[in-house]
Amino acid sequence: MAQNIYDTPGFFAxxxxxxxxxxxxxxxxxxxxxxxxxxxxxxxxxxxxxxxxGWFCRWAxxxxxxxxxxxxxxxxxxxxxxxxxxxxxxxxxQRAGFETLxxxxxxxxxxxxxLALHYLDDLAGLLAKLHRALVPGGKLxxxxxxxxYMAPTKPAWVxxxxxRKTWPVDGYAIEGRRTTDWLADGVIKYHRTxxxxxRLLRLHGFTLLDLDEWAPSDAQLAAMPAxxxxxxxxxxxxxxxxxxxx
Amino acid sequence: MAQNIYDTPGFFAxxxxxxxxxxxxxxxxxxxxxxxxxxxxxxxxxxxxxxxxGWFCRWAxxxxxxxxxxxxxxxxxxxxxxxxxxxxxxxxxQRAGFETLxxxxxxxxxxxxxLALHYLDDLAGLLAKLHRALVPGGKLxxxxxxxxYMAPTKPAWVxxxxxRKTWPVDGYAIEGRRTTDWLADGVIKYHRTxxxxxRLLRLHGFTLLDLDEWAPSDAQLAAMPAxxxxxxxxxxxxxxxxxxxx
Numbered sequence: 404m405a406q407n408i409y410d411t412p413g414f415f416a417x418x419x420x421x422x423x424x425x426x427x428x429x430x431x432x433x434x435x436x437x438x439x440x441x442x443x444x445x446x447x448x449x450x451x452x453x454x455x456x457g458w459f460c461r462w463a464x465x466x467x468x469x470x471x472x473x474x475x476x477x478x479x480x481x482x483x484x485x486x487x488x489x490x491x492x493x494x495x496x497q498r499a500g501f502e503t504l505x506x507x508x509x510x511x512x513x514x515x516x517x518l519a520l521h522y523l524d525d526l527a528g529l530l531a532k533l534h535r536a537l538v539p540g541g542k543l544x545x546x547x548x549x550x551x552y553m554a555p556t557k558p559a560w561v562x563x564x565x566x567r568k569t570w571p572v573d574g575y576a577i578e579g580r581r582t583t584d585w586l587a588d589g590v591i592k593y594h595r596t597x598x599x600x601x602r603l604l605r606l607h608g609f610t611l612l613d614l615d616e617w618a619p620s621d622a623q624l625a626a627m628p629a630x631x632x633x634x635x636x637x638x639x640x641x642x643x644x645x646x647x648x649x
Numbered sequence: 650m651a652q653n654i655y656d657t658p659g660f661f662a663x664x665x666x667x668x669x670x671x672x673x674x675x676x677x678x679x680x681x682x683x684x685x686x687x688x689x690x691x692x693x694x695x696x697x698x699x700x701x702x703g704w705f706c707r708w709a710x711x712x713x714x715x716x717x718x719x720x721x722x723x724x725x726x727x728x729x730x731x732x733x734x735x736x737x738x739x740x741x742x743q744r745a746g747f748e749t750l751x752x753x754x755x756x757x758x759x760x761x762x763x764l765a766l767h768y769l770d771d772l773a774g775l776l777a778k779l780h781r782a783l784v785p786g787g788k789l790x791x792x793x794x795x796x797x798y799m800a801p802t803k804p805a806w807v808x809x810x811x812x813r814k815t816w817p818v819d820g821y822a823i824e825g826r827r828t829t830d831w832l833a834d835g836v837i838k839y840h841r842t843x844x845x846x847x848r849l850l851r852l853h854g855f856t857l858l859d860l861d862e863w864a865p866s867d868a869q870l871a872a873m874p875a876x877x878x879x880x881x882x883x884x885x886x887x888x889x890x891x892x893x894x895x
Contacts, residue, residue, distance in 0.1 A: 551797060551818060561807070561817065569817030571807065572797060576864030576880040596883075597843055598862040611857050616844040618822030634822040637842075648894065 406522070406591050407500070409477035417586035418455075419483075427458035432630060433546060433617045433639050437517070440544045440613055440643040444468045447512040450536065452501060452529075452545075453519025457484030460494045463515075469493065472511075476500045501529050506536035513537075516545040518639075521553065521592050524580075530607035537646045543609065549616060549637040553581055553594045560632070570636035600642065609644035617641055652768070652837050653746070655723035663832035664701075665729075673704035678876060679792060679863045679885050683763070686790045686859055686889040690714045693758040696782065698747060698775075698791075699765025703730030706740045709761070715739065718757075722746045747775050752782035759783075762791040764885075767799065767838050770826075776853035783892045789855065795862060795883040799827055799840045806878070816882035846888065855890035863887055 408414050422430035428438075445467030451460050454473030463471050471494045475481050481496045488494050497504075501523050514533055523529060533543060552558065554575045560568050578599060581592045595603075601611060616637040619630040654660050668676035674684075691713030697706050700719030709717050717740040721727050727742045734740050743750075747769050760779055769775055779789060798804065800821045806814050824845060827838045841849075847857060862883040865876040 551821070555815065556813065557809075557815075561809070561815075563803075563807070563817070567802065567819060569801065569803075569807075569819045571809070571815030572818050573813060573815045573881040575797070575882050576862070596862045598860050601857070601860050605859075611847070613851075614844050614847050616822070616842045635819040636821050 407476045408587050408590050409475075410479050411587055414587035414590075415477075415479050418480075423458075424456060427456075428462055431517075432619055432623055432627070432633075433641065435620075436615050436617050437544065437546055437641055440615075440641060441515075442513055442542050444513065448472075448510065450474070450506070450511045450514040452514065452516040453522075454484060454496065455480050455517075457481075457488055457494070457496065459515055459517060460484070460496075461488060461492065464492045464494050468513075471495070472497060474499050474501075474504060501525075504532065506532060508535050509538045511536050511538070512541050514541070514543045514545075516543075518546055518548065520545055521547040521595075524593055526593070526595070526603055527607065530603060530609070534608045534646055539647045540645055542612070542643060542645045544641075544643045546617075546639050546641045547600075548592065549640040550575065550594055550596050551636050552638045553592060558583060568632065568635060572636075597640065600640070604642070604644050609646060610648055612643040612645055613641075614643075615641040653722045654833050654836050655721075656725050657833055660833035660836075661723075661725050664726075669704075670702060673702075674708055677763075678865060678869055678873070678879075679887060681866075682861050682863050683790065683792055683887055686861075686887065687761075688759055688788050690759065694718075694756065696720070696752070696757045696760040698760065698762040699768075700730060700742065701726045701763075703727075703734055703740070703742065705761055705763060706730070706742070707734060707738065710738045710740050714759075717741070718743060720745050720747075720750060747771075750778065752778060754781050755784050757782050757784070758787050760787070760789045760791075762789075764792055764794065766791055767793040767841075770839055772839070772841070772849055773853065776849060776855070780854045780892055785893045786891055788858070788889060788891045790887075790889045792863075792885055792887045793846075794838065795886040796821065796840055796842050797882050798884045799838060804829060814878065814881060843886065846886070850888070850890050855892060856894055858889040858891055859887075860889075861887040 428434045444463050446469050449463045449468040449471045451473045454460050454475050457473050460471045460473040473496045484496050561571050578595050581594050583590050617639040618634050674680045690709050692715050695709045695714040695717045697719045700706050700721050703719050706717045706719040719742045730742050802819055807817050824841050827840050829836050863885040864880050
């Protein structure tokens with residue numbers, strides 16, 4: 404199993420306090436944009452890769468999904484997800500790393516993943532697995548950290564002499580491992596360019612439906628002025644694809 | 650007609666000395682990547698938008714294109730293109746701005762554009778025009794400045810205290826006009842995110858075939874060490890699409 408930083412006490416405590424952990428989907432400013440990419444979930448068999456506390460699993464279930472499987476590597480997160488999920492809901496949680504996960508062939512109509520796939524070294528392996536697990540025409544909607552956000556040697560704002568805030572991009576074409584300190588020291592992520600994301604998806608039989616380099620709307624900015632920096636450089640990349648041709 | 654900076658003496662003199670102007674396609678390090686996106690041109694009716702000195706028009710003709718139309722807004726560039734083109738070649742040059750250009754319906758099997766479309770404000774209008782001008786299944790392959798390169802208020806390298814070279818990204822989500830001094834003062838370009846490029850192409854009936862955030866290969870880097878900075882931040886975005894479904 405790859406790195407499981409999520410279960411270390413420091414990370415878990417920090418993660419538990421994030422707005423998106425406390426408030427769920429509505430605590431994530433990109434949720435409206437991600438939601439706009441979703442298919443109608445009524446009657447669908449849904450897979451959530453990196454389900455964390457299970458917020459999306461429950462949302463999917465409440466919006467008519469026939470069955471939901473939430474997968475996560477973190478035992479602590481899954482325990483909390485279970486505790487927040489009604490026993491009668493058609494939601495199952497499974498502890499597994501994406502590398503070792505096995506999925507039923509054509510067992511899902513829709514797959515979702517929020518901010519998890521950039522932790523994965525063997526993305527190609529997972530995409531091959533997902534292609535088998537989805538029915539033809541089945542959609543995959545996911546968010547990852549944007550490569551502009553992830554590429555730099557020092558991913559932190561720089562204030563120049565004129566007081567302007569800029570994001571210091573370097574190493575953009577140099578893909579692979581990035582180690583950062585976020586909630587815990589030494590969190591390992593894998594940087595890929597947008598070109599590589601699209602190429603890997605295409606190579607594994609997925610057709611692009613939409614790609615959004617998320618930035619806040621005017622209404623979001625008015626409500627949360629701190630989001631302004633998300634217009635200066637994108638932090639999140641949202642992608643919708645489907646298995647097979649459009 | 651939009652800005653035609655190309656015919657001003659200072660710009661034209663500078664442009665004429667660029668490696669890609671002197672040496673043609675082989676003077677452009679992204680050419681091998683762009684070439685890899687091209688269809689077999691034999692027998693095709695080819696359109697080149699922003700043909701400059703006509704290097705690609707002649708290459709297409711030499712590689713079997715049945716007929717080539719090169720369009721440019723610059724009278725001086727077209728005069729030089731004409732002078733370098735054999736009278737018997739099936740190549741025609743036309744002076745026109747992209748906004749006022751008229752093209753025969755289904756008159757082309759393939760369209761190409763190198764580093765021209767980011768000068769265009771009304772990209773949607775041109776894409777609608779191109780959709781009509783291409784046959785179903787006809788490809789469009791083009792390069793533009795990468796939005797990472799184009800977004801910043803100050804598009805210039807910054808050397809930090811540790812001597813590291815970074816590219817100061819700001820304003821990424823704030824699309825629209827950028828004014829830079831390149832060969833001449835006050836050159837106007839239009840910044841669009843990758844998300845917007847892809848969305849506009851899709852809205853106008855084009856399907857993505859490939860997207861490359863160009864960076865030099867190891868062999869190119871060994872031959873031209875100065876290209877190393879192109880790995881730090883992408884300067885060029887190469888896109889291949891086709892009219893209609895894949």
